[in-house]
Amino acid sequence: MRECVVKEAYGSEQETKFYKVYEPFNCDKGFRFSYTPAGAKPRYYINGLFELKKAYRDFNAQQEKEWQAAHEDGKPYKEQKLPEAVICSGERDSLCCHSMGYHPLWFNSETYQLSADEYKEIMKYVEVLYNIPDIDETGKRKGRELALRFIDIHTAWLPDKLQTYKDNRGKPRKDLRDWLEIHSERKDFRNLLKVAMPAKFWVQYANKDGKPKTEVDTACLYNFLQLNGFYALHDENSAVTQFIRIEGNIVKKVNVKDIREFIRRWVVDRFEDRNILNLVLNTTKLSPAALESLQEIDLNFTTYTPNSQYFFFPNKTVEVCLPCETHPEGFKEYDPGADGLHNYVWEEDVIGHRFKRLPDMFSISIDKNDEGETVLDIDIKNVNSHFFGYLINTSRLYWRAETETRFGEDRTAAAAYLEANPFRIDGEGLRSYEIIEQKQNLINKIFTFGYMLHRYKDFVRAWAPLAMDNKIGEEDECNGRSGKSFFFKVLSFMMKTVKLSGRNPKLMDNPHVFDQVSQFTDLLLVDDCDRYLNLGLFYDNITSDMTVNPKNNRSFTIGFDESPKLAFTTNYVPSDFDPSSEARSLYMVFSDWYHQRTEDNDYHETRTIRDDFGKTLYAFDYTDDEWNADLNFWLQCCRFYLSVKDSGIKPQPPMSNMERRRLKANMGANFEDWANGYFSRESGHLDDYVPRDEVFNDYQRYSNVSRITMQSFTKKLKAFCKLCPWVDCLNPPELCNSGGRIQRAVQVTPELRKTKDMLFVRSMPLNETTEQATEQQLPFGDSDDERPF
Known part of the structure; x- marks a missing residue:
């Protein structure tokens, strides 16, 4: 039990007390500490402040006694401040600090907000106030916040190496008590405080002539920038230093001008003196050459694990994962900058729309037929997502039998049916095998979309989607206009994409063909592939590392884990479905629901994606609710893929027409x-x-x-x-x-x-x-x- 002294308000010298009772081994964590008597503890209380004041009074009483003994002329004594006090993160750290001969202060929780009045009160008694935060996520965040609110506080960061040691519970060490267990000498503690720095990046002193002078403190300037998230990014593949700013888990590329403007704006917003502003504007310590010394950092931009995928939104981060006992729906949501998130994302890769969970739009069941073959079936719960509607219609292989043939010349009845059934995968008038094939086609697209969203790459599932038209045409007939490219355009909203034109059959003859690709590229799309483009030349890039040869720069290799996934679209059919191609390809078949009417075909109309929805998808008038519905569907696609990825299931579309087209092309x-x-x-x-x-x-x-x-x-x-x-x-x-x-x-x-x-x-x-x-x-x-x- 610890006695805590509280001064009464209104300047009264009367003191009241309360007691904090510690029971660290109580089985119920809620009772490991308590206060008594009830109601005596004030809402705001700084532990150790009463003891600091007493030490201040005792120190000055002793100093005054010595002063008077040395100055018999009666010259008055001027009170002096104590050299320092140290803010610690709890009782354990404070005991350790006190054992080193220093005055500790601590709050009742890490989230306690030190007020400006409380800070002024503390600074009445000490020359320098130190803060030694924990080095876990919460401790670092709160340490930075305190340092930037009160720029004279000297923050002493424990070395990151401390976390490589484990405590008796096997957890990484993180606080002062852990550090002193390893470095127990008083000189070690003094050295720790010696390297502490404030966020205030200028110093004021008197020169030889006694005139005041202000200078930029370089070390404190870089400490200030680091506290505000500015670093140099470590990149072995580039000789040019890339400056970045980290806010939470979001990383933004900045240049020297951005850094200078940030500091100028900060000085203006704080209403600092004009000489400080001139100091910032005139200093050479913010030049490109000087900023090369900014602390370099190596960040983890991995947004996935083998069984999960992170999606970053402005209002939250969503982890799509395998359904489990704690998260049966397969979704975990984190607030921006939440503890436990160690994955970073580029600012441009943050999906620029707010996310709110919606009910599932589909469910896919897995069963076995009489022959022991895996059979998948889909139950469509709603089509609130326009993209889901688009996928359904591009999977309607037998739409003409459903919406035209059975109505004959009665176009009025056909139009009425279409209006009543805009997104129907199991339409009336279809035979059972036709419904099965259309569902198979839709499940294949959902699976493929989820596969592409999961950035984790596995040698066993190293596939490249190959999107083709289902319509059989004459030799060299290029159908197109079926919505294949739109599928991957939508993926590019969620992934950093590099697009290559496949119309050049000699595309791979270009030694710099991948010069736009980096380790941050998620998707490499070869669009509109020519009939004679040899897709086999890409096979090594699908299943192994990727070598990039940029123009005017040295070539480098992106490892398989970080290299982008590949995808292809073509209006032609591959010349052969050989085992090597099938092992690397994830075929996709698009119906001709979307088509162009010409004099050379027998379509009754031209139909585009816009016609189905009455608007251009993802244009300026696309509403927040429409975006949210699509985002929910996309994440549900990813969840479905994760739920079946280890089962060996690889849903392929109906390939009958593809085989026909291939044979016709060969003939x-x-x-x-x-x-x-x-x-x-x-x-x-x-x-x-x-x-x-x-x-x-x-x-x-x-x-x-x-x-x-x-x-x-x-x-x-x-x-x-x-x-x-x-x-x-x-x-x-x-x-x-x-x-x-x-x-x-x-x-x-x-x-x-x-x-x-x-x-x-x-x-x-x-x-x-x-x-x-x-x-x-x-x-x-x-x-x-x-x-x-």
Whole structure:
């Protein structure tokens, strides 16, 4: 129990007392200290101040006694202040400080606000007031606040190395008592106070002539800047010093002019004398060369862990994480600059909209079918997010069957249905497999969006989204206008993005192709890829480190963990879906819900994203509520990805049309026209052995193309046989030899028989569907063919 003395108000010398009772081992933390008698403790009380005043009186009484003994002439004694007092962070630190021979002061909590009157009261008794804060997050923040409120206070920071030592509970050491356990000599404590500095960055003294002079104290100037968050950023990849300012967890790039203007504004706002302002304006200690000495700092800009992702908003920081017992919804919210957040973010990467949690907009269930395959299904709870509505409509692969075909020529009924069902993934008139495919497509987009938002990179899940059109077109037809690029434009609101134009097929021939990329780049988008752009040249950058060769600077390597995720959009289909591509790609398929009507197509209208919402998304008139709804949906996408990332699930879109488009591209329109005739049911070339060289020569004569290899011809023929509805297969396995070839002896001349490679194209059994396709001669060129592949 400690006795605390309180002076009565109105200058009365009468004293009252209260007692603080300590029970540090009480099982109930709420009773480890208490005050008695009840109501005796004042609201504002500085522990140790009464003892400091007593020490001041005792000190001056002794000094006056000695003065009078030395000055018998009766010259009056002038009271002197004590050399110093030390603000400590609690009773333990204060006991340690007192044991070193110094006068401690402490408050009842770290959040106690020292008033201006209380500060003046303390400074009546001491020359210098020191403060030794704890070096945890709260202690540092409160130490900076106190130093900047009262700029004459000398702050003695404990070294950061102290946190590398552990106390008996295994926690990092953080306070004066911990430090004195390691450095217990009095000289160590004196040295600690010796390096303490105030925020006041000028000193005033008398020169040789006795005139007052004011100078900038360089060490205190840099201490002042550091207290206000100004540092030089450590960057091994740049020879140019980058100055920054840290406010909470937000980092802003600044230049020398910004630093000078900050100090000038600070001096003006404090109404300091004009000579102080002139001192700031005239000093050379704020030049670029001088500021090179500003303390360098190495910051952690990592905004993720393997199982979580941070999103920074002006009003809060949200951590999206795996649902757990303490956070079953998978969201943790932090106030700006809250303790426990050790991740920093660039000011330009703060999402410039306030965030407020909304109810979930969807839920995705995971189950197994009878074959043991994983099946995902989505339940749409609401479509308050416009972006969610956009994703739904770009996933409607069978929208024409739903909104046009079943209504025939009744456009009025079709328009009424569209108005009543603007965002319907399981629309009326769709068959069950069509609904399943559309849901599969939507889940794939949600998964991909969440995957891209999670900045953590894992070698096992090193994928690059590849966005393609679902619509089947003729050879070299570039569909586009389906909303693919908009998907990644929206991602750029949440991620630092570098965009490259993929229209140049020789893009990767440029040695400086990645010169805009840095370790702070989140997304590298190769947009609108040309048909002949070799995406395989990017594969190493997807799964390993990335080498950047900037112009007029030395090249450097960004490690896999910090390198950006890649994404591609294309109006064409990749030439091959080989295992290497599939391992690195996260395919995305966009329906032609958004399209452009032309004289060359059969669309009834032109439809854009704006048409669905009556406004341009994310333009100046986009409301705060609309932004908040989209932000909630985006974070829910990220949560869904985190919830399934370790399960091995990789939801892919329906790839039937993609495979068709690839095969059509491999075949080509010229070959398709020839093969339709050569292998028609009436041709006599089906279900029979046909010499391969004769077939090859016939195609050469038809196409007038002489420079084609047998290998290329065979690739085209295989594509045709896979697509043609009346063809079952090419070269049935039971007819092939051990080498996979069909060989037969052919009578070349009346005297000569020769063994040749043969082709055998087996036809499908004749039925109504294949008869109709045969008559129309449109086996796979019709873009409205919605038959499941």
